[in-house]
Amino acid sequence: MPVCLAGYESNFNTQAFNEKNADGSSDYGIFQLNNLWWEDKHFSENACNTLCSKFVDEDIDDDILCAKKVVKDPKGMSFDKEIVKHCKSKDLSKYLASSKL
Template identity: 65%
Template sequence: MRSILIITLLSCFCADEAKIFSKCELAHKLKTKRMDGYHGYSLADWVCMAPYESNFNTRAFNGKNANGSSDYGLFHLNSKWWCKNSHHSSANACNIMCSKFLDDNINDDIVCAKRVVRDPKGMSAWMAWVKHCRQGFVQIPGRL
């Protein structure tokens, strides 16, 4: 009986499931972090981009970029420019390890996303935003 209790407790600590946001949940979180209107971008811009980049998944990862870089987390922050990984050099403009973007705490992702939009390209740094969201909020895939 005691071993079952220990195994149950350990499984709670070891559970490594991703947080999948709903559109409304993400909008609420971003609003509390003052993303609505940040550098001229609305909540609609952010909520439109997120499903195309990560399907609202905090642990989304793409390691297949042509230049050898990888994309991490909810906003698919790129290892060539925004964060550091162990695979190649980076500008690391957000001064953070890329692996920090793969947990369920998106506060550091938000800080880095704010850093991205302060650059001259703004949200054009995300091709998903350019392709699907730049012309205004459109019907987006993902969870309700």
């Protein structure tokens, strides 16, 4: 599911940034991790224990670690109906076609 999420949400762009969510939150990086839940700020749950600015650089190791937490968390990826619609139980081969995975 994270590979589909990265393809669907950011088109695999590690510097993707969306600051236009209705609730005032922003989404960062290849997995579009939301700052109200995952960022190291006073108003956040800080579930990933990192600054969102780290999610928009070329090093995606921290993004992957956070995405793993998102997948395991009950409030994680399943809450987003669009992601479920586009990714859950779908053929994800198109997202892996040009990769070496």
